[in-house]
Amino acid sequence: MGQTITQKIFHSHLVDKPFDEVSVLRLDRVFCHEITTPVAITDLVRKNKDRVFDPDKIKAVIDHVSPAKDSKTARQGKIMREWAGRHGITDFFDIGRNGVCHALFPEKGFVRPGFTIIMGDSHTCTHGAFGAFAAGVGTTDLEVGILKGVCAFKDPGTIKVTIEGSLEPGVFAKDVILSVIRELTVNGATNQVLEFEGETVDRMTMEERMTLCNMAVEAGATCGICKPDMTTVNYLWEFIKEDFSSREAALDSFARFLPDPDADYSRTLHFDAGSVEPMVTHGYKPDNVIPVSSMQGRKVDQVYIGSCTNGRIEDLRVAAAILKNRTVSDSLRAIVSPATTWVYNQALKEGILQTFMDAGFCVTNPTCGACLGMSNGVLAEGEVAAATTNRNFNGRMGKGGMVHLMSPATAAATAVTGVICNSELFSNKRSIS
């Protein structure tokens, strides 16, 4: 029997098999942010184990509340900063050089096909877009990862998600993943990896693949994973060109992680990209997904464009194209939070930030902020948000608030009209006057 990508990565990183169903893996990367890491650091110090397994394999950032909003968040940043300093963790991204972890770390070239990665953050599954096994863990697993460079996993199964056909104009990776989650439900992929493949995925950019993999956890999945190909190599080339004689040689090397044709999948799902419409969530579960056309006209109080799902440059370009020469509806306020310092700067250079500002958007610095109700756009009780984020849980963006998840295009169109609506990009349906 052949192997999936995940099985190949597990076999190449296996340190121990303490029990039949459990694999202890060697880690290539441990990513850290200031919400879940300080507790691990404090605990290691208290246990007299304030060590790191390899400072070069640990990458750290302050992103969830940036800049600090109060003494408590300032203290979390301070713990991170001092810890990175005393252990020689040189890839520490402080305020001014930072960004939302799952946008920043790929941008810095820290992810490779075949890598094993953990982070104390459930959306770590994003990095599977590069053909890596990347999983969110709790603080205890993170602590052991920092200390020993290993993590234990129950051997996951793999669900193959094949997506074929062409997306209609105005339909994006976000709409695809929302459709996949609707089909799988919020626990349909628990203890499974979602292996995304098919011609639609092959044609996607790395940013689109990251959007796809980012929300795998909303179906319960351990990781979302895409097959490494020339798109992956091209994205990474500036970081790997010293390691390979050519792009083809890099691709050849990464091919050892490709799934075998006779690999064993626990389930196979097929999606016709051509039939996917722009989608939006309702209620408080990310599998409550309906076409935007079914929720057309729903009034919102705040539009939020950003997050590890949809705060990258391609997302901002799409939104800006819709916002150009238009203004945000008087009935709402709108916020854009470019995911990283680079995205911010690039958007500035391309005139995208000017477009957002001319439209009446508040442009914030890169941070996770409002996505989890931390800062920079928390909702009041009873308010409704149209957001490009990944979770619509009750209270997620502020106690008593409701979040509708959607693509940047839908969010931008909604900002202009004041109500949830399809963007003009979708099948040329002119829903904006």
Add this chain to the structure above:
Amino acid sequence: MKDFSGYVLFLDRSDINTDEIIPAKYLTEPDRENLGPYLLEDLELEGFDRTRDLQGRSVILTRANFGCGSSREHAPWALEINGFHMVIAESFARIFRQNMFNCGMLTVELPGETIDSLFSKYRGSEAYVTAEVDKSLLTISNTQSKDEISFHISGYDKELVKANGWVEYADLRY
């Protein structure tokens, strides 16, 4: 090993997420103990009154996919600080479940029909549960009834519960 017994809090809903267990705004608390007052703050569930229902309970009985969403280990910590060491459910989200065992706490998965029957038989009463990890046996009782239910716990999970968590186990071994 922790004591896995106590009165039961019934939470009759699937997909209770970690934002409901402990909202993100409290993740900036520097000490775990500070999470105590906020457990289940955002859980809106008919008949559930957190100021009344958390008192004197140390076992949660709930439905499917408990602990979905964020990876925050603050969820098990907030439970533990409030005296909850065990959650019984039809299923759990992966990270939450692992976090529970990593902290030396216990999750027990039972078939949906068993969960159904426990809800119909014991909800509304002062139900008491005892879990014996070595025998993989759960006992639930109230003044009228008593049931003994065997459950599956893997060798690995059992080791983590016995070792009171993953840090010491791993540091000795790897």
